[in-house]
Amino acid sequence: MPGQVSQTEFRNAMARVCAPVNVVTTNGAAGRGGFTATAMCSVTDDPPTLLVCMNSRSAQTQLFLENRRFCVNVLTGEHKDLAAVFAGREANMAARYAAADWIVLRSGNQALADAIVSFDCSLTQANLVGTHHILIGEVAEIRSRKDGQALLYFDRNYVHVPTQIGSFGG
Template sequence: MTQAVVSRAEFRDAMARVCAPVNVITTNGPAGRGGFTATAMCSVTDEPPTLLVCMNSNSAQTGLFLENRRFCVNVLTGDHRDLAGYFAGKQSDMAARYAAADWVDLASGNQALSDAIVSFDCGLREARLVGSHNVMIGEVVEIRARRDGQALLYFDRNFVHVPTPAALTG
């Protein structure tokens, strides 16, 4: 059987058509504080509560996340569009990235975005290099959530947001 070969460009164009939540992934620990914007995040299992995040292995922060062995997934609202850009690299200075928002200190030492739709504080259980990215598996140790806010999504290489059901009926 002959297997079709999908090009990198073809795959990236197809993935651009998949709508995904925008998240700022943070870490704070012995190796220092860091953060990046990611759409590659999903749940793995609810027993134990576990999720995964993918991070480009060429990122200068890779070692920081792997050494700290913890991270926090902050799901963004439409109001966080600029913050998403900063953590995506439009602002290279980490202190300036963090200064652009309000943060809450968590018991783990991580910091959560104070007005995120939800924040999942995770202990790093496993990291595996797959192609160009590290797949980081985290066990959730704390959750902070709010009931309002419009989710910031990434679709067709653009930030978009959708209103919550309450905003649609109100």
């Protein structure tokens, strides 16, 4: 039955789900923005498409919707401070970007130079569901590196899990 699960119960349950930490960026006519997100996943590989969820109350929401493009940068354990900066520890966007090295992609978006992988996307759909927009993007460009361990979010903490798994290469 709808309405049987409280917000607190749902949030506490979702805290038990491990998720990769990403910095999502945009750059275009509406301006430059960026935020930290754990709600990101693949949608399909034909065409390559992913989704990311963004709080609709964010002051940056309109930037992302108007620019119609975004870049998902998957972070490593070394990016814990950067994740906090883009999560709101630093309100000034220029200061957020000054905290790391960036590469300008063909689209104009900025990719984190040492991200495990960066997915540059063209926004194809934005759907408002409750408090969040689901941004669906077709992947136009991918940058990746062969080393590094993902920064994860679990139990309301940043963690990283050492792994022996290698890269599939490209």
